[in-house]
Amino acid sequence: MTSDIVAPVVVGVDGSPTALHAVRAAASQAQRRHRPLRIVHGFIWPLMGVPLGPAVGAPTDGGLRNQAQRCVDEAVATARTAAPEVPVTGAVVDGGAAAVLIAESRDADLVVLGNRGLGGFAGLLLGSVAVQVSAHADGPVLVIRDEPRSDGPVVVGVDGSELSQEAVRFAFEEASRRGADLVAVHAWLFPTPTGPGDILPLSYDLDAYREQEERILAEAVAGWSERYPEVPVRQRLVRGSPAPALLEAAREAQLVVVGARGRGALGGLLLGSVSHAVLHHVRVPLAVVRKPRTVEGS
Secondary structure, three states, rough: OOOOOOOEEEEEEOHHHHHHHHHHHHHHHHHHOOEEEEEEEEOHHOOOOOOOOOOOOOOOOOHHHHHHHHHHHHHHHHHHOOOOOOOOEEEEEEEEEHHHHHHOOOOOOOOOOEEEOOEEEEOOOOOHHHHHHHHHOOOOEEEEOOOOOOOEEEEOOOOHHHHHHHHHHHHHHHHHHHHHHHHHEEEEOOOOOOOOOOOOOOOOOOHHHHHHHHHHHHHHHHHHHHHOOOOOOOEEEEEEEEHHHHHHHHOOEEEEEEEOOOEEEEEEOOOOOHHHHHHHHOOOOOEEEOOOOOOOOO
8 A cells, every 4th residue: 555545444244234233333433543434345256156247138237246236335325324424435356255354454444344244144143254354354353243332331351461452552542532431351360281391389379469460450551541541441350261251341341352362372373262252252342453563554
């Protein structure tokens, strides 16, 4: 991208009701971030070698390509209604939905998508596209399940890792844009072996260990609280597993933010166990944050 092009908010659509929820959420994000909105539909049928135009004798506006374009046109109209002042463009891009959105993420400020599309099984909470994009996108991904709520705090998971700090930064920015409180959640358990031959103490000083975890939480938010003094912050220290603690805090939230991987994640994993569990079970919008990378025009 050239330096005079502003990195857009990108949203994926497939004609499903959930995708239109994602479009409205993406339009709101573009408005808050002062970004243009780009709507894309991953058009996989050219890869299948099937006819794309109308059948012989059928109306000229029939066929798979025209159907895909109508999907994008509907989404563009929805976005313009939701945020009339946001510049909106739409495109049908050849390729699978996940591959298209991952490619789009390289030049995007944020990628937004619904949790399940038309191809999702009714019993699943999360579709394969949402999992793949959350795991492989180059930047932050916002997954929308239903029509987002506008009240409640922004909740962020804290574990002291470098990537957790990126999640905290993202959460403070979102809370500031939304005029919302921020709840920072840090869950802790006693150390467990992480590899063969690990030697752990036979007993622990519970108070000392809790104080250590309190410091991790306090230090994670301290600098950002100074930068965003208008954001009320509540620190929540939970003795237990991180995913259940975040899901409990998410009950009244308007947004949950997690790092793609935490300090307990294996180096080869693109999506850690906590972010994966929350992604599958949280009922409110979830932002999955990766380490920052430079996007021209951002």
